[in-house]
Amino acid sequence: MKKAVVFDNSGTLIERYRVIKDVISGNLFTDINSLDLIDQTDSLALVVLQYNTNKLMDLDSNTLLSDVIKEYDIDFDVSFTNFETTKEDVKEILYNENSAIISDITDGFPILREKVPHMQLCNGSAVILDMDVGIIAYTITSAGKLFDGVIDTVSELKSQGCEIVLASGDRKGAINRLADMIGVKKENAHGSISTRGKCEIVKSLQDDGYKVMMVGDGLNDVLAFKQADVSVLTIEQQEEVSPKLMDKTDYIVESIKEVKEIDF
Structure with a gap:
């Protein structure tokens, strides 16, 4: 067979290294499993951004992520959630969200560089949406090595x-x-x-x-x-x-x- x-x-x-930022509080975490975080709720969705995260360093760090997603027509995919949702529902939030900014992703870069000085693979960035409230609740930046x-x-x-x-x-x-x-x-x-x-x-x-x-x-x-x-x-x-x-x-x-x- x-x-x-x-x-x-x-x-x-x-071997994964990730930095999760709570957009509301501004706190950074390196010891939280994003899937476990989402599994505890019925409103959160993990959304992967199909974009080379390093390019964000060339942009104004105070720019809204929603504006970047729209301007560069960044594609995305729902990677993990506990409920049924559609790409259109997610797009509605990503295009109109007005709190998360570029620095919410790039703030994790120094921590990742310290953890993985010779990064073999940058998995990129993702966001965790609270679909009930209609916000980007967390951002995730990750990197790793074989x-x-x-x-x-x-x-x-x-x-x-x-x-x-x-x-x-x-x-x-x-x-x-x-x-x-x-x-x-x-x-x-x-x-x-x-x-x-x-x-x-x-x-x-x-x-x-x-x-x-x-x-x-x-x-x-x-x-x-x-x-x-x-x-x-x-x-x-x-x-x-x-x-x-x-x-x-x-x-x-x-x-x-x-x-x-x-x-x-």
Whole structure:
């Protein structure tokens, strides 16, 4: 039987560093899991901006994010939420929000540079919308570096005949670059994928005759875990794992290197 391994990115292949800013209070956090934050509510939505965040440094830091999104026609995708919403509903808020400014994203840059002096991959920026109130409640800036052994693990799985697929909620440009770095075909690199979208990728592979292993670390992997023939939870990021995920996985690994040893 054909086999495929679907990898999440951030926290799974990439050691993730993120800065979350509370737009209202101005506080910066580096120890909050954005997915856990959203999972506690029925009004928050994680929205990934398809834009090279570094370009914001060339703009006036007091410019409204809504004005930047409109002027540069920045595309976006809803990556994680606990309720049904539409792109039009999200667009309405993003285009008219009048509190979040560029510095709410760029304020996190110095912290990221300190954490990751030689950043291999900038995942970019995202916002967390409060859909009930109609505001950008939080901004997220993230960056990272490959976990040790990622390239060797992918190479070994490919030598075993496995098809390698990336399915991540992170920015599409970052996922395409990651695919180049670790030797994954561009057509197998899927960025800005929602929780349901990851599940659909697994199902599509199964429909094509593949036995599928899903490897991930967060709540946005839970539906793909349930759909996959084999699910693997990585805890290499060393963050607290939601109980919702712990009981939905077949294997728990402390290093990505252990994935190539799993027989499926």
